[in-house]
């Protein structure tokens with residue numbers, strides 16, 4: 245089984261240095277692209293590989309790049325941004341790549357920037373990732389010194405500057421257009437689309453925002469081709485995925501596996517099964533803003549389309565497990581409190597609705613729940629759903645709630661009937 | 669007054685940007701690094717330096733979780749209160765911290781040693797529960813191990 249993204253990562257030894265990275269074949273894809281490929285060809289091979297964005301939405305990466313204006317009439321300044329904000333609760337996959345192999349991200353960024361002919365790039369890094377910050381700073385220095393960054397890279401005539409922006413913390417900074425505002429020194433509220441960032445993004449210039457894991461796949465696609473990449477997955481979606489599991493499993497962690505690995509294998513094999521005395525009840529497949537899957541979905545191949553068919557989303561691919569000793573109402577309450585707090589306040593349904601949802605769940609937990617509370621919760625799942633809010637935070641927040649109401653309804657009802665939580 | 673060192677560090681960020689105000693988050697971080705927090709006085713000085721009004725700058729500063737507009741202790745304890753840490757019992761850690769330090773969320777100990785704040789997911793959910801003290805990440809934290817961790821911070 246091939247693990248291109250993580251096979252050389254050993255966190256106990258720290259990040260790969262430039263020399264070590266080059267010894268694994270690192271920067272060969274940049275050499276190849278700058279020497280032999282037109283920018284368009286880089287976009288084309290990534291598009292054909294079917295690489296889907298690993299930040300949560302799963303959009304075809306090459307297709308996204310192809311919307312950037314190119315050629316004579318295109319604006320001179322363009323930006324390539326790596327989204328390393330990783331604030332989705334339950335998600336810890338980009339951290340692994342950043343701490344373990346920062347040059348891989350840099351190489352992916354250089355290729356992406358070359359494809360869209362951007363000369364400026366930023367890594368938008370969350371504040372908590374101190375080790376990653378150190379690793380990135382060193383890697384960028386090394387890359388400049390070796391001529392992979394800066395003016396006239398490897399004598400190709402192509403130039404790229406790279407900076408790190410350390411975020412001062414807010415979930416909305418990870419949202420594509422919130423990130424743009426944060427980089428411009430503004431509140432991280434989202435922007436209206438259109439115009440899409442590909443046409444008018446950072447400082448009004450064409451901009452591509454990609455997730456760290458997405459970008460880390462690019463050097464391999466450019467180096468080994470679209471067909472090879474497609475062959476890595478168990479289904480037809482292409483590539484590997486860094487999956488993870490947290491909660492009451494024996495060995496929580498993150499593993500690079502073929503895209504389409506079933507949930508059962510993830511939990512029973514890689515995570516070592518449930519902790520003794522705990523049974524599997526459900527799981528959020530990809531971070532806090534995805535719908536629950538339950539026992540009936542254990543054999544589901546975890547790729548974008550299959551998880552969608554089960555009314556959920558692959559999201560970030562890091563699974564949060566709910567066990568039979570943990571209260572589903574308390575679980576969802578924790579999530580909704582997070583979303584209420586991190587709402588940017590820009591639009592009313594989210595700003596007012598999420599605190600109402602969180603307070604209603606708290607009342608259930610504390611034993612003041614009323615039968616009509618379930619209707620209030622259901623009402624919000626439609627009212628804050630897709631199309632009613634300015635960005636995807638609120639609809640995302642409704643995903644665990646609506647599925648919990650479907651799968652764990654009896655628990656909600658019991659809280660009301662018995663006047664509190666029987667799990668404590 | 670901003671010190672020469674602060675100005676130099678902030679200018680290094682401004683240099684790369686099309687307008688001075690775009691560097692305001694970095695500038696707030698620089699000031700906070702040197703002064704521990706961002707007072708009204710600091711805010712006014714910074715706003716002048718960045719060609720912003722104090723209100724403009726404050727509207728940005730107050731949006732972000734890690735810009736401290738109130739004084740904090742020498743060490744800020746950021747406890748992850750998100751889902752995986754909740755499942756793994758972060759509330760017990762907070763209970764112990766409340767009891768041991770005599771402070772609740774947002775409060776600072778009278779000797780100004782510690783401030784206690786909740787923080788969303790620290791991105792280390794496979795080692796929950798987790799917390800940060802200053803720049804240090806502590807993972808798989810047990811209630812029994814807390815005292816020993818706190819002792820490392822004077």
Ligand SMILES: Cc1cc2nc3c(=O)[nH]c(=O)nc-3n(C[C@H](O)[C@H](O)[C@H](O)COP(=O)(O)O)c2cc1C
Pocket residue numbers: 296297298299300301302303305327328329330331332415416417418419420421453454455456458459635636637640
């Ligand atoms: C509230 C919110 C937070 C987000 N946070 C992140 C994040 O931390 N990292 C990330 O890569 N994408 C995040 N996203 C998704 C981004 O908006 C965007 O789709 C992604 O960075 C695009 O990269 P990709 O196409 O490579 O996946 C978030 C979206 C929303 C709505």
Ligand code: SF4
Pocket residue numbers: 416433434586587588589590591592594595633634635636637638639
């Ligand atoms: S949905 Fe929430 S986070 Fe998104 S713009 Fe509206 S208020 Fe802000």
Ligand code: FES
Pocket residue numbers: 333334335748749750751752753754788789790791792793796797798
């Ligand atoms: S939920 Fe606490 S580190 Fe992720």
